[in-house]
Every structure is written in structure tokens, then in C-alpha cells.
Ligand code: NFS
């Protein structure tokens with residue numbers, strides 16, 4: 351079996367008695383069939399109720415399989431959406447404090463993007479200072495969470511402001527026709543919880559429409575808002591070179607892993623690690639090595655070229671190396687098991703967010719007002735831990751992969767503009783028209799223990815590239831693709847002739863041997879960059895989004911966030927493959943609507959495929975059916 355799991359690290363974990371995610375997964379077998387099919391309900395205390403076809407067709411209250419399955423789906427999507435809107439709010443409130451001068455710890459690096467967003471929102475910028483413009487942008491953005499006019503008001507055009515920044519007219523019409531334009535992100539999330547309690551909505555199709563609505567909340571008031579604000583504060587990424595894999599840890603250095611999702615914390619830790627090198631040298635270290643885990647790793651790679659240590663399923667293995675002095679976490683995708691593993695070694699686990707605490711870990715609350723002080727404290731803790739670690743039980747895998755990342759839409763346009771200055775997207779569109787490039791597929795999302803260490807993401811990416819499909823992506827896929835050397839210009843040799851030729855042409859125009867065939871577009875919230883790329887390609891080619899040869903795949907999803915992202919892509923008209931298959935088999939209505947009828951509603955559908963080969967075949971079939979560019 352092709353796997354990314356390092357056997358030496360697994361044996362070391364056994365020796366050190368550190369339990370890994372796979373061990374716990376095996377302990378959980380067999381998993382409950384009702385849970386697997388999402389045909390159980392615990393939404394009231396007459397339950398739990400479960401559906402057994404032909405025997406128990408309804409819960410105590412009369413809810414049937416269609417209702418239970420769709421309600422569960424809506425709850426998952428609501429939870430995933432809440433993660434992204436919370437993330438967006440966090441960075442937005444940071445920008446508010448920056449604009450009001452309440453913190454001097456952060457800059458406003460991308461003024462151009464700030465003014466672009468302000469103009470899109472219809473704000474006056476003439477004669478105003480950068481901070482004044484920033485504040486007016488924040489106030490407009492806060493409306494996404496504040497507007498209380500009532501849910502009927504969307505018919506009067508009162509909907510999310512970020513649509514003005516990132517959505518196109520054709521899509522807005524489709525969403526408006528379905529009556530799924532959200533008014534207030536927080537209200538829609540709480541509405542979804544309300545709608546799915548005992549004795550409310552009994553119409554599964556109506557519940558599915560709310561799923562579609564939350565996809566818009568996730569995509570615009572969550573991901574797009576977060577990405578745009580982060581770019582404004584920290585700068586928009588451009589092409590950057592870096593390294594990936596657990597091999598980026600360094601034996602004689604103070605190693606700090608930043609893990610989670612918010613660049614607010616990790617950017618500061620990085621900044622202070624660069625200023626506090628002497629501190630480390632005083633205790634005998636060669637310096638301070640900050641590396642990124644999961645999506646925070648992607649954020650730091652994109653803007654700062656920081657090495658990427660690993661994806662979600664490598665967070666424990668990184669500690670098993672024995673070389674990590676501190677793991678600093680903020681929020682999301684942080685295994686509760688981390689402290690148990692950290693205590694097998696000398697790793698200091700540091701939590702920083704008040705609603706993400708782990709018993710046994712050191713909690714250092716992080717606030718933007720005293721970001722510098724917190725970051726310094728974190729570094730000092732790591733240096734202290736290094737003093738205890740010296741000379742102990744360390745095993746760092748040798749493999750380090752080189753990669754190019756930083757493919758923001760702006761970076762892509764800059765690269766393509768070397769071929770056509772006036773219409774940067776034209777060369778790519780022409781290649782897509784001629785079929786030299788068959789299409790673009792976004793491969794995104796997590797890794798899932800259910801796949802037991804297979805390399806589905808890498809295999810799928812390889813097959814697509816070979817078939818002249820340009821692959822773009824985010825999240826844990828980016829770590830996987832980088833580790834498999836697919837983000838390296840040398841990987842063009844794996845591409846089909848048409849794609850290879852195109853990548854070499856753009857590469858050469860930019861002074862490189864070629865562009866890699868897999869483009870790192872950032873963290874999971876940066877799926878908004880992919881959405882923006884697709885939207886701009888649609889406008890530049892005068893082709894509606896559902897008619898473009900594009901598709902999406904989340905081949906190893908595990909987080910509820912992934913479902914929300916998937917729905918965002920469906921809303922955009924992008925057919926989306928997911929694996930493991932969605933737990934909707936128990937509901938005929940959910941299966942029919944999501945895998946078929948959706949095509950008529952938003953121009954996309956959900957597809958399944960449980961091997962890289964079957965998934966690729968179906969995805970390529972979708973691209974081939976869209977040749978009227
Ligand atoms: Ni996104 Fe998946 Fe987590 Fe990032 Fe990784 S697991 S939904 S990719 S780190 S958020």
C-alpha cells in the first residue's frame with residue numbers, strides 16, 4: 351500500500367508508548383452502523399432513535415430517514431460554517447483594533463487590497479487615511495453578523511455584504527431564485543440549529559435548501575471574509591519556495607511547531623523567533639526553527655515561505671520525533687491527544703484560545719492587544735524546553751521535499767500576465783478551450799483515519815495531472831501534495847503533454863524551468879481563493895461557472911468544515927467529489943437531490959468514488975462534459 355506513514359516513527363511511538371491516531375481508530379472498530387449512515391437522531395430526549403428499514407421507519411416523534419439524514423447534514427454544515435465565520439470574526443476584530451490604534455502589533459500590509467475591497471463595498475476612500483478606510487471596511491463586514499432586519503429582508507436586497515466583493519451576477523441570480531441568500535451569518539447558523547430541533551421543519555427538501563444557504567454563509571461571510579482580511583493585514587501571497595515533511599525539524603535547534611488556523615498568533619511567533627535567536631544560542635541551540643502544522647502551516651508558507659511540517663494526521667508523529675520543544679496551538683483540528691503524546695517527550699504544549707484548552711497543557715491566553723508579549727513568552731517556554739531536551743531520544747525523518755507555494759489569485763495573474771499583459775487569464779482559457787488543459791480541479795480538505803494511511807489525495811492528484819488536468823488546492827491536501835513532490839517544477843514530467851507544455855511556457859516566461867502541476871493556494875479558508883479564481887475565469891471567458899470545465903474533490907475529508915466548504919463549491923456550480931461517501935444513503939430524497947436534482951438548481955452535483963481511479967474517472971467525465979467554453 352502506498353502510504354505517507356513513516357514506519358520508523360510508528361515503531362518509535364510503540365517503543366515510547368505513545369498512542370497514535372491509527373491505534374485509537376482500530377480500538378473503535380467496528381464503528382456503529384447507525385452512526386455511519388447518519389440514521390440516528392439524538393435531537394430530543396425521547397431518543398436516541400434509529401432507523402432500521404422495514405422495521406423501525408420512524409423515530410418516536412415521527413421523523414423518518416429523510417428528515418433525520420437531512421437534519422444531521424444541516425447540523426454538520428452549520429458547525430463547520432461556525433468555525434469559518436468565527437475565524438473571520440477573529441481577524442476582523444483584530445483589524446478593527448488595528449484601525450482604532452488599540453494595537454500596534456500588526457501592520458496593514460496590503461493597502462491595495464484594502465482599497466479594492468472598500469471600493470467593491472461602495473465605500474468612499476478619497477481623502478481618507480488607510481486606518482479610516484480599514485475601519486469603514488470592518489464596519490461593513492460586521493454587518494454580516496449584526497444585521498437584524500429579519501429574514502424576509504433579503505428579498506429587498508439585504509444580504510451578505512461580501513457578495514459585493516466576491517460573487518458574480520449570474521450566481522447571485524441563481525441563489526436569489528432559490529431564495530437562499532443569507533441575511534446575517536450568525537442568525538443563519540442559529541436558525542439551522544433551531545430548524546433541526548424536535549418538532550420544527552419536517553420537510554427534508556426545505557432542510558436541504560438551508561444546507562445550500564449555509565454554504566454561502568461559509569463561503570462569503572466565513573472563508574472569503576477571512577482570506578481578504580488576512581491578506582489586508584499580513585499581505586497577499588506571491589510565489590514562494592519552501593520545504594515540507596517532518597524532515598524540516600532540526601536536531602540542534604529549538605523547534606517550535608505552530609498549529610491551528612489563525613495567522614494572528616503564528617505570524618507573531620515567527621516574528622519573535624527571528625528576533626530572539628540569541629536567546630536560543632545562549633543555551634547551546636543553533637537557533638530557533640519555526641515550522642507549520644496543518645492550516646496555520648499553510649498560512650505561514652504562503653506569506654512567509656515557512657517550512658511545512660505536516661498535515662492533520664502528522665501532528666502526533668511530529669512530537670514522536672522527540673525534537674519538538676513547543677507546539678503552540680490556536681484553534682481547530684488540534685487533537686485532544688496531543689498532551690498525552692507531549693508528555694512522553696519534553697514537548698511543551700501551549701494552548702492560547704480560551705475555548706480551546708487541553709488539560710495538562712500550558713495555557714497562555716493570546717490577545718491581539720498584547721500579541722508581542724505573548725509571543726515572547728511562548729518563545730521563552732520553548733527555549734526552556736530545549737534545555738531539558740538536549741541529547742535525548744530524537745529521530746527526525748530525513749526526507750525533505752522542495753515546493754513552490756503562494757498561488758494566490760493575484761500571484762497566478764502576475765505569472766500569467768507574462769504571456770498576456772492585458773488579459774492574463776486568456777492564455778489559460780485558450781488552453782482550456784483547445785483541450786490542451788482539460789480543466790482545473792480543486793483538491794481540498796483533510797486526511798481521515800478511515801483511509802488508514804493510504805495516499806488517496808496524492809494518487810488522485812497524479813492521475814488528474816497525467817490527464818492534463820491542472821490541480822489547485824488547499825489545506826491538508828497541500829501538505830500531502832508537497833510531501834509527494836507534486837508542487838515541484840520537476841513534477842511536470844508527470845503531466846500529460848498539453849498541461850506540461852502550458853506549465854513550461856508560463857514557467858519559462860517567469861524565469862523558471864516550469865510551474866508545478868499542483869498549485870498550493872493556501873489554508874482551508876483559502877478555498878475562497880479557489881472560488882475567486884473560478885469566478886474570475888468565468889467572467890474572463892464569458893462562461894457561467896456551471897459551464898466551465900472545473901470540479902472539486904475532498905478525497906479524504908473528516909472535518910465538518912469540509913462539508914461546509916463542499917457546499918460552497920456546489921453553490922458556485924462546481925461538481926464536487928467526496929470520499930468517504932456522504933452519509934446520505936439512508937435517505938432517498940437526500941441522495942436524489944444532492945447527486946442529481948441539484949444540477950437543475952445550482953448547476954452542480956455531489957459525486958462519490960472510493961478509489962483514486964474511480965474518483966478520477968468520474969471527475970474527468972465531468973470536465974469532458976463541459977466543452978462549450
Ligand atoms: Ni481543513 Fe480539514 Fe484541518 Fe486544515 Fe487540515 S484537517 S477541513 S485542511 S488542518 S482545516
Ligand code: SF4
Pocket residue numbers: 391392393394395396397398399408409410411412413547548549
Ligand atoms: Fe427521536 Fe424525534 Fe427526538 Fe430525534 S427528535 S430523538 S427522532 S423523537
